[in-house]
Amino acid sequence: MKSLQQLTRQKALSGLAMPRILPSQSVAARRLWQRNFSATASAAQLAALDASKLTITKTQAPKELTPNKDLVFGKTFTDHMLSIEWTAADGWHTPQIVPYQNLSLDPSTCVFHYAFECFEGMKAYKDKTGGTRLFRPNKNMERLNKSSARIALPTFDGEVLTKLIGEFVKLDDRFIPDARGYSLYLRPTMIGTQKTLGVGPPGSALLFVIASPVGPYYPTGFKAISLEATDYAVRAWPGGVGDKKLGANYAPCILPQLEAASRGFQQNLWLFGEEEYVTEVGTMNLFLAIKNKETGQKELITAPLDGTILEGVTRDSVLSLARERLEPKGWAISERKIRMADVAQAAEEGRLIEVFGAGTAAIVSPVRSISYRGKLVDCGLKADEEAGEIALQMKNWIESIQYGDEAHPWSVVV
Numbered sequence: 188m189k190s191l192q193q194l195t196r197q198k199a200l201s202g203l204a205m206p207r208i209l210p211s212q213s214v215a216a217r218r219l220w221q222r223n224f225s226a227t228a229s230a231a232q233l234a235a236l237d238a239s240k241l242t243i244t245k246t247q248a249p250k251e252l253t254p255n256k257d258l259v260f261g262k263t264f265t266d267h268m269l270s271i272e273w274t275a276a277d278g279w280h281t282p283q284i285v286p287y288q289n290l291s292l293d294p295s296t297c298v299f300h301y302a303f304e305c306f307e308g309m310k311a312y313k314d315k316t317g318g319t320r321l322f323r324p325n326k327n328m329e330r331l332n333k334s335s336a337r338i339a340l341p342t343f344d345g346e347v348l349t350k351l352i353g354e355f356v357k358l359d360d361r362f363i364p365d366a367r368g369y370s371l372y373l374r375p376t377m378i379g380t381q382k383t384l385g386v387g388p389p390g391s392a393l394l395f396v397i398a399s400p401v402g403p404y405y406p407t408g409f410k411a412i413s414l415e416a417t418d419y420a421v422r423a424w425p426g427g428v429g430d431k432k433l434g435a436n437y438a439p440c441i442l443p444q445l446e447a448a449s450r451g452f453q454q455n456l457w458l459f460g461e462e463e464y465v466t467e468v469g470t471m472n473l474f475l476a477i478k479n480k481e482t483g484q485k486e487l488i489t490a491p492l493d494g495t496i497l498e499g500v501t502r503d504s505v506l507s508l509a510r511e512r513l514e515p516k517g518w519a520i521s522e523r524k525i526r527m528a529d530v531a532q533a534a535e536e537g538r539l540i541e542v543f544g545a546g547t548a549a550i551v552s553p554v555r556s557i558s559y560r561g562k563l564v565d566c567g568l569k570a571d572e573e574a575g576e577i578a579l580q581m582k583n584w585i586e587s588i589q590y591g592d593e594a595h596p597w598s599v600v601v
């Protein structure tokens with residue numbers, strides 16, 4: 188069976204892309220393209236990712252652990268990294284765990300010019316018996332494969348990469364802080380490494396995973412954030428790649444974030460289209476709890492996965508738990524579009540119960556207010572309150588699964 192990546196590559200090469208791009212390429216670039224193409228033809232012999240081949244080179248200079256209280260997200264890293272090369276000619280090479288180190292790449296490497304880069308964000312947790320756990324790693328593997336295939340990078344067997352990540356995490360186990368709210372943030376990353384300025388599918392790639400010990404997102408308890416509803420810039424659009432974790436989606440969002448920050452708001456709430464549909468927040472999905480105007484029924488709403496929304500693992504977990512544990516209590520759980528004007532109206536009528544973001548970093552992030560058309564939409568928190576009931580409940584439910592307090596198939600011991 189051909190992998191998604193092989194099919195994507197074949198499609199790209201047999202489609203319009205080749206005749207349209209090739210005439211402007213140098214002879215060398217053309218040869219590279221042809222080599223990629225013929226490599227695809229013999230795809231059957233490409234090596235699959237193989238965890239049994241893993242080699243481990245331990246560091247000679249173990250790092251000092253950073254005290255828990257000094258941990259800053261993504262600032263310090265563990266002793267090692269997982270690194271696996273891929274070439275179009277051979278497929279996946281030997282997986283290696285090596286000391287954490289710089290990469291050395293030619294300045295013409297395609298990742299620097301055309302943003303062949305995608306990534307994941309996931310965490311490893313210490314449970315109370317000293318075991319190490321991952322949370323729904325299959326979801327991250329699925330998503331990385333989708334992101335990767337979309338930018339003509341290779342795909343891989345997600346179970347094999349999860350196994351390799353497990354080995355890596357076990358080796359750097361001492362970096363996982365043994366305290367509630369703490370974890371080891373894992374950053375699987377894939378880049379195109381072909382040396383060429385030619386615009387085409389990379390003939391080589393590097394998949395690596397680095398790990399950073401992190402503390403609770405809100406060290407002193409929840410802190411509700413304020414959002415600026417952004418209508419002058421668009422994060423994602425139908426037919427685009429906003430539903431993929433591509434590095435290229437993030438840099439363009441920083442300027443609007445600075446704009447919002449200059450007016451005192453922590454994040455952008457991205458609105459879409461003339462209808463001003465609510466989509467998501469910074470790097471979190473958004474949930475709104477609203478009381479129905481006619482029936483009075485409480486509804487937990489998040490935007491549907493229409494291609495403009497990142498398929499958050501936390502989003503999916505909140506939805507599942509809400510369907511399992513809130514629906515029986517009379518809640519409606521909806522993946523549907525909602526206009527910002529309707530959210531503002533619900534707030535005015537006292538029907539907006541609470542609003543929160545959902546993502547791996549904070550699990551949930553309560554929202555106090557949203558600036559929209561020059562007015563502040565009040566998201567239902569009392570002045571002395573930093574989180575609503577549903578946000579708190581979700582955080583507790585999800586954390587107790589992540590830390591293994593509640594036995595649940597989502598939590599995977601490595």
Ligand SMILES: *Cc1c(COP(=O)(O)O)cnc(C)c1O
Binds near residue numbers: 499500501547
């Ligand atoms: C990563 C991300 C999320 C959250 O996804 P999780 O899997 O829950 O961490 C939401 N939105 C965007 C834009 C993201 O990049």
